[in-house]
Amino acid sequence: MNRTQIDYIEEDEIDLKELFHTLLRRKKLIFIITTLITISAGIYAFTKTPIYEVKSNIKLGYIGDKIIGDPISLVKTLNVIYNVEDTVDTKEEFIAKVSTISNNKKISNFITVITEGISNVKALELNKKVLMSIQEKYAKKIEQYKKNNIAVINELKSQIKELNTLEKKNIERKIEILKKQTLPLLDAKIVFLKNSKLKAIKEKIRFNYQNLKKYEKEIKKLYTNSQKTKNSATLVIISIQMVNYQNLILNSQNNVEDLKLQAETIKKETLPTLKEKKKNLVHDTLRKLKYDLEVTLKNNKLRLEEKILNLQYENSDQNIKNSKVVGKYIMHNYASKPKKKLIIVVAFITGLILSIFLVFFLEFLSSTREEETKQ
Secondary structure, X not given: OOHHHHHHHHHHHHHHHHHHHHHHHOHHHHHHHHHHHHHHHHHHHHHOOOEEEEEEEEEOOEEOOEEOOOHHHHHHHHHHHOOOOOOOOOOOOOOEEEEEEEEOOOOOOEEEEEEEEOOHHHHHHHHHHHHHHHHHHHHHHHHHHXXXXXXXXXXXXXXXXXXXHHHHHHHHHHHHHHHHHHHHHHHHHHHHHHHHHHHHHHHHHHHHHHHHHHHHXXXXXXXXXXXXXXXXXXXXXXXXXXXXXXXHHHHHHHHHHHHHHHHHHHHHHHHHHHHHHHHHHHHXXXXXXXXXXXXXXXXXXXXXXXXXXXXXXXXXXXXXXXXXXXXXXXXXXXXOEOOHHHHHHHHHHHHHHHHHHHHHHHHHHHHHHHHHHHO
Protein backbone atom coordinates (compact mmCIF):
# COMPACT_ATOMS: atom_id res chain seq x y z
CA MET A 1 0.00 0.00 0.00
CA ASN A 2 1.48 3.34 -1.00
CA ARG A 3 1.57 6.53 1.01
CA THR A 4 -1.31 8.20 -0.83
CA GLN A 5 -3.77 5.41 0.03
CA ILE A 6 -2.68 5.50 3.71
CA ASP A 7 -3.25 9.26 3.88
CA TYR A 8 -6.73 8.83 2.28
CA ILE A 9 -7.77 6.25 4.87
CA GLU A 10 -6.49 8.41 7.72
CA GLU A 11 -8.40 11.37 6.39
CA ASP A 12 -11.61 9.25 6.23
CA GLU A 13 -11.09 8.11 9.80
CA ILE A 14 -10.55 11.67 10.90
CA ASP A 15 -13.70 12.82 9.03
CA LEU A 16 -15.88 10.17 10.64
CA LYS A 17 -14.51 11.01 14.04
CA GLU A 18 -15.15 14.68 13.44
CA LEU A 19 -18.68 13.94 12.30
CA PHE A 20 -19.33 11.89 15.40
CA HIS A 21 -17.85 14.61 17.64
CA THR A 22 -19.98 17.15 15.83
CA LEU A 23 -23.12 15.14 16.58
CA LEU A 24 -22.09 14.81 20.21
CA ARG A 25 -21.50 18.55 20.50
CA ARG A 26 -24.91 19.24 19.02
CA LYS A 27 -26.72 16.44 20.79
CA LYS A 28 -28.98 18.80 22.68
CA LEU A 29 -30.11 20.38 19.44
CA ILE A 30 -30.73 16.98 17.91
CA PHE A 31 -32.63 15.90 21.02
CA ILE A 32 -34.74 19.07 21.10
CA ILE A 33 -35.67 18.96 17.39
CA THR A 34 -36.42 15.22 17.43
CA THR A 35 -38.44 15.58 20.62
CA LEU A 36 -40.42 18.54 19.29
CA ILE A 37 -41.30 16.78 16.04
CA THR A 38 -42.18 13.56 17.88
CA ILE A 39 -44.29 15.40 20.46
CA SER A 40 -46.05 17.38 17.69
CA ALA A 41 -46.82 14.15 15.85
CA GLY A 42 -48.03 12.61 19.10
CA ILE A 43 -50.28 15.58 19.80
CA TYR A 44 -51.67 15.32 16.22
CA ALA A 45 -52.20 11.57 16.56
CA PHE A 46 -53.92 11.79 19.93
CA THR A 47 -56.01 14.85 19.18
CA LYS A 48 -57.19 13.84 15.70
CA THR A 49 -60.66 12.33 15.62
CA PRO A 50 -60.37 8.54 15.71
CA ILE A 51 -61.86 6.75 12.70
CA TYR A 52 -63.25 3.25 13.03
CA GLU A 53 -63.57 0.76 10.15
CA VAL A 54 -66.30 -1.81 9.46
CA LYS A 55 -65.98 -4.43 6.72
CA SER A 56 -68.63 -6.76 5.30
CA ASN A 57 -68.76 -9.44 2.62
CA ILE A 58 -72.08 -9.28 0.81
CA LYS A 59 -73.40 -12.23 -1.15
CA LEU A 60 -75.48 -10.87 -4.03
CA GLY A 61 -79.06 -12.01 -4.52
CA TYR A 62 -79.86 -14.81 -6.94
CA ILE A 63 -82.77 -16.48 -8.71
CA GLY A 64 -82.15 -20.17 -9.17
CA ASP A 65 -78.51 -20.50 -10.17
CA LYS A 66 -78.20 -17.02 -11.67
CA ILE A 67 -77.14 -13.76 -10.02
CA ILE A 68 -79.93 -11.20 -10.28
CA GLY A 69 -77.70 -8.41 -11.57
CA ASP A 70 -74.24 -7.83 -12.96
CA PRO A 71 -71.79 -7.51 -9.99
CA ILE A 72 -69.36 -5.30 -11.91
CA SER A 73 -72.08 -2.83 -12.95
CA LEU A 74 -73.49 -2.86 -9.42
CA VAL A 75 -70.10 -1.98 -7.88
CA LYS A 76 -69.63 0.87 -10.36
CA THR A 77 -73.11 2.22 -9.59
CA LEU A 78 -72.55 2.03 -5.81
CA ASN A 79 -69.18 3.76 -6.14
CA VAL A 80 -70.92 6.66 -7.88
CA ILE A 81 -73.84 6.78 -5.42
CA TYR A 82 -71.62 6.81 -2.33
CA ASN A 83 -68.83 8.97 -3.86
CA VAL A 84 -66.23 6.33 -3.09
CA GLU A 85 -63.73 7.64 -5.63
CA ASP A 86 -64.43 11.31 -4.85
CA THR A 87 -61.32 12.61 -3.04
CA VAL A 88 -62.48 16.25 -2.80
CA ASP A 89 -62.31 17.44 0.80
CA THR A 90 -65.60 19.06 1.80
CA LYS A 91 -66.17 21.37 4.75
CA GLU A 92 -68.91 19.16 6.13
CA GLU A 93 -68.27 17.55 9.48
CA PHE A 94 -67.09 13.99 9.00
CA ILE A 95 -69.37 11.34 10.48
CA ALA A 96 -69.05 8.32 8.21
CA LYS A 97 -68.14 7.44 4.63
CA VAL A 98 -67.81 4.48 2.31
CA SER A 99 -64.11 3.95 1.65
CA THR A 100 -64.21 0.83 -0.55
CA ILE A 101 -66.75 -1.12 -2.59
CA SER A 102 -65.07 -3.82 -4.65
CA ASN A 103 -65.71 -7.13 -6.38
CA ASN A 104 -64.38 -10.31 -4.87
CA LYS A 105 -61.72 -11.63 -7.25
CA LYS A 106 -62.25 -15.26 -6.26
CA ILE A 107 -66.05 -15.43 -5.98
CA SER A 108 -68.03 -13.54 -8.60
CA ASN A 109 -71.25 -13.16 -6.58
CA PHE A 110 -69.54 -11.52 -3.57
CA ILE A 111 -68.64 -7.87 -3.07
CA THR A 112 -66.67 -6.28 -0.24
CA VAL A 113 -67.86 -3.09 1.45
CA ILE A 114 -65.63 -1.11 3.82
CA THR A 115 -67.00 1.92 5.68
CA GLU A 116 -65.35 4.38 8.04
CA GLY A 117 -66.89 6.45 10.79
CA ILE A 118 -66.26 8.39 13.95
CA SER A 119 -67.46 5.29 15.80
CA ASN A 120 -68.16 1.65 15.08
CA VAL A 121 -71.86 2.42 15.34
CA LYS A 122 -71.76 5.08 12.61
CA ALA A 123 -69.58 2.98 10.33
CA LEU A 124 -71.85 -0.03 10.87
CA GLU A 125 -74.97 2.01 10.13
CA LEU A 126 -73.51 3.18 6.82
CA ASN A 127 -72.40 -0.34 5.93
CA LYS A 128 -75.92 -1.60 6.57
CA LYS A 129 -77.27 1.27 4.49
CA VAL A 130 -75.19 0.08 1.52
CA LEU A 131 -76.60 -3.41 1.99
CA MET A 132 -80.15 -2.03 2.15
CA SER A 133 -79.67 -0.07 -1.08
CA ILE A 134 -78.52 -3.28 -2.81
CA GLN A 135 -81.48 -5.20 -1.37
CA GLU A 136 -83.93 -2.50 -2.52
CA LYS A 137 -82.43 -2.54 -6.01
CA TYR A 138 -82.71 -6.32 -6.23
CA ALA A 139 -86.12 -6.41 -4.53
CA LYS A 140 -87.66 -4.64 -7.54
CA LYS A 141 -86.27 -7.24 -9.92
CA ILE A 142 -87.38 -10.07 -7.62
CA GLU A 143 -90.88 -8.58 -7.37
CA GLN A 144 -91.13 -8.25 -11.16
CA TYR A 145 -89.90 -11.82 -11.62
CA LYS A 146 -92.51 -13.10 -9.15
CA LYS A 147 -95.28 -11.06 -10.81
CA ASN A 148 -94.42 -12.56 -14.19
CA ASN A 149 -94.51 -16.07 -12.72
CA ILE A 150 -97.83 -15.38 -10.96
CA ALA A 151 -99.32 -14.19 -14.27
CA VAL A 152 -98.21 -17.43 -15.92
CA ILE A 153 -99.59 -19.45 -12.99
CA ASN A 154 -102.98 -17.73 -13.30
CA GLU A 155 -102.99 -18.43 -17.04
CA LEU A 156 -102.22 -22.10 -16.39
CA LYS A 157 -104.98 -22.29 -13.79
CA SER A 158 -107.46 -20.84 -16.28
CA GLN A 159 -106.33 -23.50 -18.77
CA ILE A 160 -106.96 -26.21 -16.15
CA LYS A 161 -110.39 -24.75 -15.48
CA GLU A 162 -111.09 -24.75 -19.19
CA LEU A 163 -110.01 -28.40 -19.37
CA ASN A 164 -112.32 -29.29 -16.49
CA THR A 165 -115.29 -27.46 -17.97
CA LEU A 166 -115.29 -26.54 -21.63
CA GLU A 167 -113.09 -29.24 -23.15
CA LYS A 168 -114.47 -31.97 -20.93
CA LYS A 169 -118.04 -30.98 -21.70
CA ASN A 170 -117.22 -30.68 -25.38
CA ILE A 171 -115.87 -34.24 -25.50
CA GLU A 172 -118.79 -35.56 -23.44
CA ARG A 173 -121.20 -33.79 -25.80
CA LYS A 174 -119.50 -35.34 -28.84
CA ILE A 175 -119.72 -38.79 -27.22
CA GLU A 176 -123.37 -38.25 -26.39
CA ILE A 177 -124.19 -37.08 -29.93
CA LEU A 178 -122.32 -40.05 -31.34
CA LYS A 179 -124.11 -42.54 -29.10
CA LYS A 180 -127.60 -41.04 -29.13
CA GLN A 181 -127.82 -39.56 -32.60
CA THR A 182 -125.18 -40.57 -35.12
CA LEU A 183 -124.98 -44.30 -34.35
CA PRO A 184 -128.76 -44.75 -33.89
CA LEU A 185 -129.33 -42.95 -37.20
CA LEU A 186 -126.86 -45.26 -38.91
CA ASP A 187 -128.53 -48.32 -37.34
CA ALA A 188 -131.95 -47.05 -38.38
CA LYS A 189 -130.71 -46.47 -41.91
CA ILE A 190 -129.18 -49.95 -42.08
CA VAL A 191 -132.37 -51.51 -40.71
CA PHE A 192 -134.46 -49.46 -43.13
CA LEU A 193 -132.41 -50.61 -46.09
CA LYS A 194 -132.49 -54.23 -44.99
CA ASN A 195 -136.05 -54.53 -43.78
CA SER A 196 -137.88 -51.96 -45.87
CA LYS A 197 -135.99 -50.83 -48.92
CA LEU A 198 -134.81 -54.25 -50.07
CA LYS A 199 -138.22 -55.79 -49.36
CA ALA A 200 -139.94 -52.99 -51.27
CA ILE A 201 -137.58 -53.53 -54.21
CA LYS A 202 -138.20 -57.28 -54.05
CA GLU A 203 -141.94 -56.66 -53.99
CA LYS A 204 -141.69 -54.35 -57.00
CA ILE A 205 -139.67 -56.95 -58.87
CA ARG A 206 -142.31 -59.58 -58.09
CA PHE A 207 -145.04 -57.20 -59.18
CA ASN A 208 -143.24 -56.52 -62.48
CA TYR A 209 -142.80 -60.27 -63.06
CA GLN A 210 -146.54 -60.77 -62.53
CA ASN A 211 -147.23 -58.01 -65.05
CA LEU A 212 -144.84 -59.65 -67.50
CA LYS A 213 -146.70 -62.94 -67.26
CA LYS A 214 -150.00 -61.16 -67.66
CA TYR A 215 -148.75 -59.19 -70.67
CA GLU A 216 -147.37 -62.35 -72.26
CA LYS A 217 -150.73 -64.12 -71.81
CA GLU A 218 -152.50 -61.19 -73.38
CA ILE A 219 -150.15 -61.22 -76.35
CA LYS A 220 -150.78 -64.96 -76.82
CA LYS A 221 -154.51 -64.34 -76.75
CA LEU A 222 -154.20 -61.54 -79.30
CA TYR A 223 -152.03 -63.72 -81.49
CA THR A 224 -154.61 -66.56 -81.33
CA ASN A 225 -157.39 -64.13 -82.18
CA SER A 226 -155.41 -62.74 -85.09
CA GLN A 227 -155.15 -66.23 -86.53
CA LYS A 228 -158.84 -66.76 -86.36
CA THR A 229 -160.14 -63.44 -87.74
CA LYS A 230 -160.05 -62.39 -91.38
CA ASN A 231 -161.22 -58.82 -90.82
CA SER A 232 -158.51 -56.38 -91.70
CA ALA A 233 -159.77 -53.72 -89.31
CA THR A 234 -159.75 -56.19 -86.47
CA LEU A 235 -156.22 -57.29 -87.41
CA VAL A 236 -155.05 -53.67 -87.25
CA ILE A 237 -156.52 -53.22 -83.79
CA ILE A 238 -154.96 -56.50 -82.64
CA SER A 239 -151.59 -55.43 -84.01
CA ILE A 240 -151.78 -52.11 -82.17
CA GLN A 241 -152.71 -53.87 -78.94
CA MET A 242 -149.84 -56.35 -79.38
CA VAL A 243 -147.38 -53.43 -79.86
CA ASN A 244 -148.66 -51.78 -76.68
CA TYR A 245 -148.24 -54.99 -74.70
CA GLN A 246 -144.76 -55.45 -76.06
CA ASN A 247 -143.90 -51.92 -74.90
CA LEU A 248 -145.32 -52.73 -71.50
CA ILE A 249 -143.25 -55.91 -71.36
CA LEU A 250 -140.12 -53.95 -72.29
CA ASN A 251 -140.82 -51.34 -69.63
CA SER A 252 -141.40 -54.02 -67.02
CA GLN A 253 -138.17 -55.76 -67.96
CA ASN A 254 -136.29 -52.45 -67.69
CA ASN A 255 -137.90 -51.80 -64.32
CA VAL A 256 -136.86 -55.23 -63.12
CA GLU A 257 -133.26 -54.64 -64.21
CA ASP A 258 -133.22 -51.24 -62.51
CA LEU A 259 -134.66 -52.67 -59.34
CA LYS A 260 -132.17 -55.51 -59.33
CA LEU A 261 -129.36 -53.00 -59.81
CA GLN A 262 -130.68 -50.91 -56.90
CA ALA A 263 -130.87 -54.01 -54.69
CA GLU A 264 -127.35 -55.05 -55.73
CA THR A 265 -125.99 -51.53 -54.99
CA ILE A 266 -127.64 -51.52 -51.58
CA LYS A 267 -126.29 -54.97 -50.71
CA LYS A 268 -122.75 -54.54 -52.04
CA GLU A 269 -122.09 -50.81 -51.62
CA THR A 270 -124.50 -48.85 -49.48
CA LEU A 271 -124.88 -51.35 -46.61
CA PRO A 272 -121.13 -52.19 -46.39
CA THR A 273 -120.28 -48.49 -46.47
CA LEU A 274 -122.72 -47.75 -43.65
CA LYS A 275 -121.47 -50.72 -41.64
CA GLU A 276 -117.83 -49.62 -42.14
CA LYS A 277 -118.73 -46.09 -41.10
CA LYS A 278 -120.41 -47.42 -37.97
CA LYS A 279 -117.41 -49.60 -37.24
CA ASN A 280 -115.04 -46.63 -37.61
CA LEU A 281 -117.21 -44.48 -35.38
CA VAL A 282 -117.34 -47.13 -32.69
CA HIS A 283 -113.77 -48.38 -32.84
CA ASP A 284 -111.93 -45.17 -33.80
CA THR A 285 -113.87 -41.98 -33.16
CA LEU A 286 -115.71 -43.12 -30.04
CA ARG A 287 -112.64 -44.85 -28.63
CA LYS A 288 -110.50 -41.77 -29.27
CA LEU A 289 -113.05 -39.51 -27.61
CA LYS A 290 -113.16 -41.81 -24.58
CA TYR A 291 -109.35 -41.87 -24.48
CA ASP A 292 -109.23 -38.07 -24.65
CA LEU A 293 -111.79 -37.86 -21.84
CA GLU A 294 -110.18 -40.42 -19.56
CA VAL A 295 -106.46 -40.08 -20.37
CA THR A 296 -105.49 -37.08 -22.51
CA LEU A 297 -107.40 -34.54 -20.39
CA LYS A 298 -105.89 -35.94 -17.19
CA ASN A 299 -102.38 -35.92 -18.66
CA ASN A 300 -102.79 -32.33 -19.86
CA LYS A 301 -104.10 -31.35 -16.45
CA LEU A 302 -101.16 -33.07 -14.70
CA ARG A 303 -98.72 -31.38 -17.07
CA LEU A 304 -100.21 -27.95 -16.33
CA GLU A 305 -100.25 -28.66 -12.58
CA GLU A 306 -96.60 -29.69 -12.77
CA LYS A 307 -95.76 -26.40 -14.48
CA ILE A 308 -97.63 -24.53 -11.74
CA LEU A 309 -95.65 -26.40 -9.04
CA ASN A 310 -92.38 -25.55 -10.80
CA LEU A 311 -93.33 -21.86 -11.01
CA GLN A 312 -94.42 -21.85 -7.38
CA TYR A 313 -91.05 -23.32 -6.42
CA GLU A 314 -89.31 -20.67 -8.55
CA ASN A 315 -91.19 -18.02 -6.53
CA SER A 316 -90.31 -19.63 -3.19
CA ASP A 317 -87.62 -18.47 -0.77
CA GLN A 318 -85.68 -21.65 -1.51
CA ASN A 319 -85.10 -20.51 -5.09
CA ILE A 320 -84.91 -16.73 -4.62
CA LYS A 321 -82.58 -14.97 -2.18
CA ASN A 322 -81.93 -11.28 -1.84
CA SER A 323 -78.47 -9.95 -1.02
CA LYS A 324 -77.16 -10.58 2.49
CA VAL A 325 -74.02 -10.29 4.60
CA VAL A 326 -72.16 -13.56 4.85
CA GLY A 327 -70.69 -14.08 8.29
CA LYS A 328 -70.41 -11.13 10.68
CA TYR A 329 -69.54 -7.50 10.21
CA ILE A 330 -65.80 -7.19 10.79
CA MET A 331 -64.99 -4.41 13.25
CA HIS A 332 -62.51 -3.67 16.04
CA ASN A 333 -62.63 -1.96 19.40
CA TYR A 334 -59.70 0.26 18.42
CA ALA A 335 -59.66 2.95 15.76
CA SER A 336 -58.16 2.12 12.40
CA LYS A 337 -57.11 5.75 11.87
CA PRO A 338 -54.96 7.53 12.85
CA LYS A 339 -52.30 4.86 13.42
CA LYS A 340 -50.73 6.49 16.50
CA LYS A 341 -47.71 4.24 16.95
CA LEU A 342 -46.82 4.42 13.26
CA ILE A 343 -47.18 8.23 13.24
CA ILE A 344 -44.96 8.64 16.35
CA VAL A 345 -42.29 6.23 15.04
CA VAL A 346 -42.24 7.91 11.61
CA ALA A 347 -42.16 11.35 13.28
CA PHE A 348 -39.27 10.29 15.55
CA ILE A 349 -37.20 8.94 12.63
CA THR A 350 -38.06 11.99 10.50
CA GLY A 351 -37.15 14.38 13.36
CA LEU A 352 -33.88 12.56 13.99
CA ILE A 353 -32.88 12.69 10.33
CA LEU A 354 -33.90 16.33 9.95
CA SER A 355 -32.02 17.33 13.13
CA ILE A 356 -28.87 15.54 11.95
CA PHE A 357 -29.06 17.28 8.59
CA LEU A 358 -29.61 20.60 10.39
CA VAL A 359 -26.54 20.01 12.62
CA PHE A 360 -24.39 19.25 9.60
CA PHE A 361 -25.73 22.29 7.83
CA LEU A 362 -24.97 24.55 10.81
CA GLU A 363 -21.51 23.03 11.12
CA PHE A 364 -20.95 23.68 7.42
CA LEU A 365 -21.96 27.35 7.87
CA SER A 366 -19.71 27.68 10.93
CA SER A 367 -16.66 26.26 9.12
CA THR A 368 -17.33 28.52 6.14
CA ARG A 369 -17.34 31.63 8.37
CA GLU A 370 -14.12 30.55 10.09
CA GLU A 371 -12.37 30.17 6.76
CA GLU A 372 -13.59 33.61 5.67
CA THR A 373 -12.30 35.14 8.97
CA LYS A 374 -8.84 33.56 8.54
CA GLN A 375 -8.55 34.94 5.08
